[in-house]
Amino acid sequence: MLEKTGIATREQIEKLLPSPGRRAEGPYAVMECFQKIPCNPCSTSCAFHAILPMDDINDIPSVTPDKCTGCGACAAVCPGLAIFIIDESKGGGTGTVTLPYEFRPLPGIGETVKAVNRAGEVVGDAVVTRVLPGKKTKTPLVTIEVPLSLVHEVRFIRCEAHQEEDPSVADTLREIPAPPQTADIGEQDDEVVICRCEGVTLREIRDLIREGYTTVDEIKRISRAGMGPCQARTCGPLIAAEIARMTGEPLGSVAPSAHRAPVKPLPIEFFLGGDTE
Amino acid sequence: MENRRITDHPILDFSEGEVIPFTFDGKPMEGRSGDTIASALHANGVKVLGYHFKTKRPRGFYCAIGNCSSCLMVVNGQSNVRTCTEPLLPGMKVETQIDRGVPDDV
Structure with missing residues (x-):
C-alpha cells in the first residue's frame, strides 16, 4: 500500500x-x-x-x-x-x-x-x-x-x-487533470513515447516483445530506443518494466542495456586532445 | 516585460543578479547572472527549445539536470548543447535546433 x-x-x-x-x-x-x-x-x-x-x-x-x-x-x-x-x-x-x-x-x-x-x-x-x-x-x-x-x-x-x-x-x-491512480506501465497507451530521443512509442516496444525480443539490448539494437543523446536514462527502466510485465519475469531479472563510456555525450574534439575540461 | 521569475519562495532566496544580454534566433534577450541558457529562455517566455529530428514534435525542459537531452540547442554555432545545465554567458548566440545537429569547425 x-x-x-x-x-x-x-x-x-x-x-x-x-x-x-x-x-x-x-x-x-x-x-x-x-x-x-x-x-x-x-x-x-x-x-x-x-x-x-x-x-x-x-x-x-x-x-x-x-x-x-x-x-x-x-x-x-x-x-x-x-x-x-x-x-x-x-x-x-x-x-x-x-x-x-x-x-x-x-x-x-x-x-x-x-x-x-x-x-x-x-x-x-x-x-x-x-x-x-x-x-x-x-x-x-x-x-x-x-x-x-x-x-x-x-x-x-x-x-x-x-x-x-x-x-x-x-x-x-x-x-490540471486528475493524476492517474496507477503508475503501472501496463495501463499506458500504445502511443506513449517511451524513448524521447529516438521517438520510439510503446506500441513499437510491445510489438518487438511479442516477436520474441525480450532483452533491453535486443530492443535497443532493433528500434534504436536508448541510443539517442540521453543514452537510455529515460527509457531504459521503462522498457525493462514492460518486458517484465509482458513476459511475467521479475523486473530484477531483466538485465539493463549495456552501458559504455563516455557516460555523457562529449564533443569529438575532446578525444582529439583539444579540450580536456 | 512580464516577470516570469519566482520572487517569493517559501524556502529559496533568489537575488536579482546582473543582466546578461544574449540572443535567441537573432532576437536580443536578457538573462540574469546564475541563469542557465534554458532558465534564461524560460524567463523570456521561450518554452520550445527545439524540435525532434524525426517526429518534429516540440521539445522543452524535461529533466532539467543534463540527463535527458531534451533541451539540445545550437549555441555559438555548436550543436547539441545541453542548455538546461550550460551557464549563460554574455553575448551568447542561442538558436533552436531542428535536426541532429551539424559538426562545427574542429
Whole structure:
C-alpha cells in the first residue's frame, strides 16, 4: 500500500502513537517516516534528546514520547515534511495538528481552511490557531484545530480563499487533470513515447516483445530506443518494466542495456586532445 | 516585460543578479547572472527549445539536470548543447535546433 500509493495505513500510523496516557498529557511528535533513507536532521535537532541518535544514517527515527515536549523543532527540519505535532490534551472535543507548510501565501490566524487527509482528500474544516513563519529553517509551521476524531487523519490544509484571490492560479488548478491512480506501465497507451530521443512509442516496444525480443539490448539494437543523446536514462527502466510485465519475469531479472563510456555525450574534439575540461 | 521569475519562495532566496544580454534566433534577450541558457529562455517566455529530428514534435525542459537531452540547442554555432545545465554567458548566440545537429569547425 505505502510502496504503491505513498499513503500510510491506519495500522502503520497507530504503531507510531505514544501510550494513551502520554497522548492525554500534551503535544507530541509523530514521525511518519517508514522507509530507510540516508537522512538524519531530526535526530540532531532535538534539544530534549527525545529522538535517539542514529547509529546508521539510514535508520528510521525513534522517539521517546516521555522526553518529547512537542516543540516542533524536528518538524521544521524534516526535509520530507514527514513530522507532525499532535495535541489531544486540549479538551472540548478538538485537538491540534502542527504541520510544515511550504507554500505562499501563509494562512492567517483564525482563518478557516479545508482540512486534507494523507490522500489529498478534503475531510472537513480546520481553524488556523498558530503560524510560525520559519525564520531559521525557512519551513513555516502551521497549527490547526480539528475535531479530535480527525487529529490522526488531517495532514495538510488547503487555503481556498487565497486561490480565489488569484484567478489565474484557480484556473490552472482546474485545468490540471486528475493524476492517474496507477503508475503501472501496463495501463499506458500504445502511443506513449517511451524513448524521447529516438521517438520510439510503446506500441513499437510491445510489438518487438511479442516477436520474441525480450532483452533491453535486443530492443535497443532493433528500434534504436536508448541510443539517442540521453543514452537510455529515460527509457531504459521503462522498457525493462514492460518486458517484465509482458513476459511475467521479475523486473530484477531483466538485465539493463549495456552501458559504455563516455557516460555523457562529449564533443569529438575532446578525444582529439583539444579540450580536456 | 512580464516577470516570469519566482520572487517569493517559501524556502529559496533568489537575488536579482546582473543582466546578461544574449540572443535567441537573432532576437536580443536578457538573462540574469546564475541563469542557465534554458532558465534564461524560460524567463523570456521561450518554452520550445527545439524540435525532434524525426517526429518534429516540440521539445522543452524535461529533466532539467543534463540527463535527458531534451533541451539540445545550437549555441555559438555548436550543436547539441545541453542548455538546461550550460551557464549563460554574455553575448551568447542561442538558436533552436531542428535536426541532429551539424559538426562545427574542429
